[in-house]
Amino acid sequence: MTxxxxxxxxxNPRERTEWDFRARWKGCTDNQFDFLPPxxxxxxxxxxxxxxLSRTVEDVLRWRGNNQSANFEKxxxxxxxxxGNGKEGHPIVGNWFYMIWPxxxxxxxxxxxxSERKRRREMMWPVATKKPRTLKLLPLGEVGQAHVDISKCxxxxxxxxxxxxxxxxxxxxxxxxxxxRKDHQDEKEYPHVVAVFEIDFSLxxxxxxxxxxxxxxxHQAQNNWKxxxxxxxxxxxxxxxxxxxxxxxxxxxxxxxxxxxGKNFTRAKSGLSLFADKAEWSRAVKRARELIEIYx
Numbered sequence: 001m002t003x004x005x006x007x008x009x010x011x012n013p014r015e016r017t018e019w020d021f022r023a024r025w026k027g028c029t030d031n032q033f034d035f036l037p038p039x040x041x042x043x044x045x046x047x048x049x050x051x052x053l054s055r056t057v058e059d060v061l062r063w064r065g066n067n068q069s070a071n072f073e074k075x076x077x078x079x080x081x082x083x084g085n086g087k088e089g090h091p092i093v094g095n096w097f098y099m100i101w102p103x104x105x106x107x108x109x110x111x112x113x114x115s116e117r118k119r120r121r122e123m124m125w126p127v128a129t130k131k132p133r134t135l136k137l138l139p140l141g142e143v144g145q146a147h148v149d150i151s152k153c154x155x156x157x158x159x160x161x162x163x164x165x166x167x168x169x170x171x172x173x174x175x176x177x178x179x180x181r182k183d184h185q186d187e188k189e190y191p192h193v194v195a196v197f198e199i200d201f202s203l204x205x206x207x208x209x210x211x212x213x214x215x216x217x218x219h220q221a222q223n224n225w226k227x228x229x230x231x232x233x234x235x236x237x238x239x240x241x242x243x244x245x246x247x248x249x250x251x252x253x254x255x256x257x258x259x260x261x262g263k264n265f266t267r268a269k270s271g272l273s274l275f276a277d278k279a280e281w282s283r284a285v286k287r288a289r290e291l292i293e294i295y296x
Contacts (some may be wrong), residue, residue, distance in 0.1 A: 013255035028055030075100035250288030
């Protein structure tokens, strides 16, 4: 790994794939750049922000041991043979997939060709076993003795387990309670799940949150549930992409650009500046610093 003196390992901090995580915008005629597709925003977010976490970089390089120059296939084999989860037959955790991507942490996510990224995900999580590691779900029937008289439970428990209105229903599958409730805006039913998890506090809150997110994604896919449409800047994909764009501004600032210089540079390289004015650039750089601190 090449030391840079910056806040993350990189060969070229001003390479476009280090800072441009935007979606293709209307009127863009650039057919050469590999714009970040929405379905890969979550993977890119994990990959890029964790490049900035020195402890994570040290841990992953230590785990790789003598395999620092190995290719993807050899690192995948290293995971199955030596990692505790791999030896138990568990696919690699979704948000730590980059452990076995040899380009990480030196090379940006978007530098790796789209087809190669897709091929690797399919190898890590074959369709039949595409289950990123999640929090452990404990059966409510055993933990909470769910067959007791619910009327003896407190108000919070009663409200969680009992339907609230006409037509609402509760389903117990042995592990979770699912209460189907109508949304007051679109009048559609959405599931509300009551579950008990085992949370390992030897892991950081950020990693536990990601494990919980993995469980939510897997449980939703397993049941073919659809979330309430959530568009614009509050949607999960847009939120993570915005954080990545803030990270790009911070990297350019770290590389030595002034706020005005970063604006002019990104416009010259891509045809559109990351942010319109110095105030927006300043806020983006500040927010990126805060996020790196949060994720550390």
